[in-house]
Amino acid sequence: MRSLQLSFLLLSCIIISANTYEGKKKEALRSWSELTRGKKDQQNFETRFRLYTDRAGGNCQIFVNQLETLDKCHFNASLPLVMIVHGWSVDGILESWIWKMAAALKSHPEPMNVIIADWLTLAHQHYPIAVRNTRTTGHEIARFLQWLEESVQFSRSNAHLIGYSLGAHVSGFAGSFINGTKKIGRITGLDPAGPLFEGMSPTDRLSPDDANFVDAIHTFTKQHMGLSVGIKQPVAHFDFYPNGGTFQPGCHILHVYNHIAQLGIAGITQTVKCAHERSVHLFIDSLLHKDKQSTAYWCNDINTFNKGLCLSCKKNRCNTLGYNIREERLPKSRRLFLKTRAHMPFKVYHYQFKIHIINEIQGKPIDPAFTMSLTGTKADAKNLHIPLVESITGNKTYSFLITLDNDIGDIIMIKFKWELPPLWGNIWDTFQTIIPWTKGTRRPGLIVKEIRVKAGETQQKYTFCPQSTDNIHLHPSQEKIFVSCEDLFQTQNRK
Template sequence: MNFISEALESQSENTRTKKDQQSLETKFQLYTDKTEEGCQILFNQLETLDKCSFNASLPLVMIVHGWSESIQFSRSNVHLIGYSLGAHVSGFAGSYISGTTKIGRITGLDPAGPLFEGMSPTDRLSPDDANFVDAIHTFTKQHMGLSVGIKQPVAHFDFYPNGGTFQPGCHIMHVYNHIAQYGITGITQTVKCAHERSVHLFIDSLLHNDKQSTAYWCNDINTFDKGMCLSCRKNRCNTLGYNIREERLPKSRRLFLKTRARMPFKVYHYQFKIHFINEIQGKQIEPTFSISLTGTKEDAKNLPITVLEGINGNKTYSFLITLDTDIGELIMIKFKWEGTAVWENIWDTVQTIIPWRKGTRRPGLIVKTIRVKAGETQQKMTFCSQSIENVHLYPAQEKTFVRCEDRFRRQEK
């Protein structure tokens, strides 16, 4: 495979749009799997192609750097990879190629936001610039109305890891870790950490073929955080990075996923739907739970779950849980109400308001079933309380749930 790195040395005001790009000074460096150092290709000097051992029969990948940093050839084999400003430069290049055949693919790695957010498709990276366009958005957090990375969709598939606004491990609190690793330049590393995460995510897709990250089509990150978008039906999910399934769509599709703070970035997504019955009539409670999972390969213990909207009445709540490791097929769940002395006092207060007779059961939460969907395998499972006679849950209590037949789903059918 041929890799060409294109470094922009200068930029004029007119490079903001696709209409005027006459003042660029560009260098092309050719890299192949047989050479460790790049070989410079000079513009309009075709003999340098032979000098650099350019192989026109191989696919061509062009990497275009951001702010800092003519061939007898099949256009469909060309893949432009642009980071930051380079993402839009790649779009400009794709749109200016004349003829009926477009270049094969453009990948935008956190395309730049300033001067491009809200612009028309002709003045930024857009799906029309290649046969297939994908983009990874990692730093769209706005400050004073601007964000480093563009927030709006610009591709056929737009990926928003962790919502796209910010990335795990990039918070200012990690500046000391970065200084320890990089020295004083660690401060700069912290600032650009989330922006560059798009690059590392793409590299990760090349280095870890066995850990490809799956992303899911969803309207927004809040809905995704409830685990309600883990469907792969009708092409609703796709693979982030180099191995994406290329599919042209009439409208940009926004996909979301969670990641780890470092390579390999892949996590495993699960939706947990838990049906609660609050026996304390008219009183909403806001407990915190933890969940422990037993799989055929590994276990995952003490994963926190918080019900943000509180529990009231008879209702099913949906949660997103992510795991760093593949635990295999889920076979058992332990569900615990993380009770404290404060909760016990609340329960004592409730007893004075809603007294129950001595020897009778006090009111609590009823948890009958837990339904689980694994995003990566698309497997659906139902878990029932191990003790059929005792389905009530109180503060500081833990209940065990095992695989069972989904009686409710059977009744629906």
């Protein structure tokens, strides 16, 4: 019951209950022709277009059909345009991330115009009304781009719209409403809003048809009461699902109690924003840390990805998350997965491990805890927990994903340990002693024959064998050293 109440409170801070507004759903999604009837000759836009500047004041407003404002704000039609489109507003003010993103864009080596599409008057409404207004704002952005094209010959193909939450769908509508056969250059959807968009047709949400290239980052698709804050379905040419897309490191729902204690009811909103807004900070991270670009990999689902089975970059199966993505139009949306850290820089290094284990111990399958320590040419990684999700049985190869926060270079040695608390270690030794397992003195255990590794970021492959072949059995609390099979072969030949 407590969990259900918490879920209800959680969604209440993000969306107005779907049941409460079910009667308004048709109104929120009614046709564009009805929404714009009588507005064709409207001169006053609800959306304000603020050109971001490094000077005092931070921005300069451009007015449609007023060419002098382009000169006043120093708009350069020969440079690309990146437009930031915010989402639904609870308090009616521009959120701090907007200015952080604008500053990050301006810090990029490539010069550009950065415009903030301020649609607060339409976004600071009940959620279903704000959903309806996304079409109005999309139409105004389309008209703004058309005006730039007609007045100063700015090409729409040089425009990149970055929309967060509802702003992602606003950007999609802008792309679909713009006149002519040519499309906007690029649209990036940052955790596009889910309620009243999930399951809708491509014409009623962000879709790959809205620009020459569309990418999306999904960070909060965890469902509560059948709804999720961010849309789960693919909406782009490349759809990125960091950490599976349902939730993000450092944003665990259990933290909501701490946030409530510190911030009151506003703490729930803060908890929800953490995962939803992570999409924004992942994108900003791609601008600020050019030497630490996060790589994502094409995969069917997060469970397959967690086994390390999708770390291939062949045939464009991987891509870079964020601003520096490789733009490629695809006939079908492609889902890409990756892991991240809980804070900037978010990049981690992905490794697939395949371990061949033979279980000689008779009886039921066992569930041991293993750790590894890696020695690399640049650094070491110690006491890594091995996330096996199945019991050790027979003669089998187990595959899993390991991520590292730092680049350790080429792996040159692995220490593999069967972890067991001291108490259980003593019991195991006693148990092994009193039972006559085999002829002679050798005790059965686990045999780790081979460890194969693939590094996702470099696509490098390694194979490791036991350093010593005299005693190949692994028992609780024991550690074995594995070295490159090639190096081991060369050493044995020298003998």
